[in-house]
Amino acid sequence: MDGEKRTYFWLVVSVCFAAFMATLDSYIVTISLPVIATYFGVGSGEVSWVVLSYVFFLTSTMLIIGKLSDRVGLKRIFILGFCIFIVGSAVCGMAWNIWALVGFRALQGMGAAMMTVPSYALIPRHVPAGIRGWAFGLLSVAAALGLIVGGPAGGMISGYLSWHWIFLINVPVGIPAILVARKVLPADAREPGGRPGHGFDYVGSILSFLSVLSLLVALSLVDAMGWYSLPVIGGFFGSAALLAAFLVHESRTADPLVDLGLFSVPSFSRASAGTGFAFLVLAGSNFIVPFYLQLLAGLSPQHAGLVLLLYSVSYILVTPFAGRAADRMDPALLCFVGMVSAAGAFAFFAVSLGWGGLLPVTVFLLWLGVSYGLFFSPNNTLVMGAVPQERQGVASGVFSVISRLSIVLGVSIFAVIYSGSSAGLGGPSAGSGKNLLALEHGFRAVYIFGAVFSMVAAVFSASLVKRKNLVKSI
DSSP states (O other): OOHHHHHHHHHHHHHHHHHHHHHHHHHHGGGGGHHHHHHHHHHHHHHTTTHHHHHHHOOOOOTHHHHHHHHHHHHHHHHHHHHHHHHHHHHHHHHSSSHHHHHHHHHHHHHHHHHHHHHHHHHHHHSSSGGHHHHHHHHHHHHHHHHHHHHHHHHHHHHHTHHHHHTTTTTHHHHHHHHHHHSSSSOOOOOOGGOOOOOOHHHHHHHHHHHHHHHHHHHHHHHHHHHSSHHHHHHHHHHHHHHHHHHHHHSSSSOOOOOGGGGSSSSHHHHHHHHHHHHHHHHHHHHHHHHHHIIIIIOOHHHHHHHHHHHHHHHHHHHHHHHHHHSSHHHHHHHHHHHHHHHHHHHHHHHHHGSSSHHHHHHHHHHHHHHHHHHHHHHHHHHHHTTGGGGGHHHHHHHHHHHHHHHHHHHHHHHHHHHHHHHTTTTTOOSSSTTTHHHHHHHHHHHHHHHHHHHHHHHHTTSSSSSHHHHHHH
């Protein structure tokens, strides 16, 4: 490690640890839901809100937190978020009924949002441009580790201790992390967004929160009620109406929650759009692949989980190299290559999934991990490097909301594509090997769409590549 990286190492580690914990707690609880349901004597519908409340409040508060980060200071919001996250974790571990746990998970989700949003802005704020890709590469690895470790860690903790310790473990781990962050993060300068004479945009905050929350609730109901059910349609219309009201309000207020001028910056708007499609495809694939492994490949859940690690391993191996490469070359070119490669991986799997055996899915997962490893950290560099320092908190909030919403949307869209293409078998949870051809047809349709959506993301990345670099790559 050279001297410049050594200087900023603990700052980057502090930010990465926050991203790791926020991602970890999105997944560590899922495997323990049956245990929690039995403990409180509730069904799957009630216990699912333990996960949903965390996701809803993590996503719905990001725009507000982005604005607060610019006004109050990134370090202050980051450390306050860590404190709220730890308090939320402690009270989750002491919850006396299921709805208390759901409420405390919402508090924990808000703390996670306050840790996550400043993370993407702290790096471009304090880390020199020459090693910024390296820092974003480590941040991407940290988030991926949270995803990988979540399931196994949740199973071990709930199995050997109890489900309470899934939450309580954050307390002894989080307190030292706060102390490190207080020491290594530079003090906040006075932010232009916090100048006197401008009140906080409360109306915009409420409208943005309700718009995102309405959309998330509608998407969460799609699997159980269908796209054309009244609650789902009502949720979409309500979200659209609230979003329209939010945009009108933001265009007229003196100090808006979101500076709509961000979207006039080509590198920000196009990179964010590419991010949305990339997350949509990845989340949809991650949702569908386990059903392929169990319904067509015939693997047990335990073995299917081991196979899925192939993606994570290749992603983690490639991401640091991609981050460092983004410091030496056009990051948009890396993003373009990554998403074209992802399209190739999806097309390959759509063609080969009927071959039988584990070779097609092994090649696909390794290939996909390499592709997204090339995309994510250079794309983070593109997005956060496109805006000036005083707007990076808001930009990070917008970027984080786009990413989270795309994940939920990807799961919903891919489930519907699969369900509609598998000859009426009723979706990914249906089918027990009775009609393997219909199942195969459904999976193939999903991955053809995955290839198409990946190419859409590649087009957005290509639009930002300097022409001479794009010509060299062809």
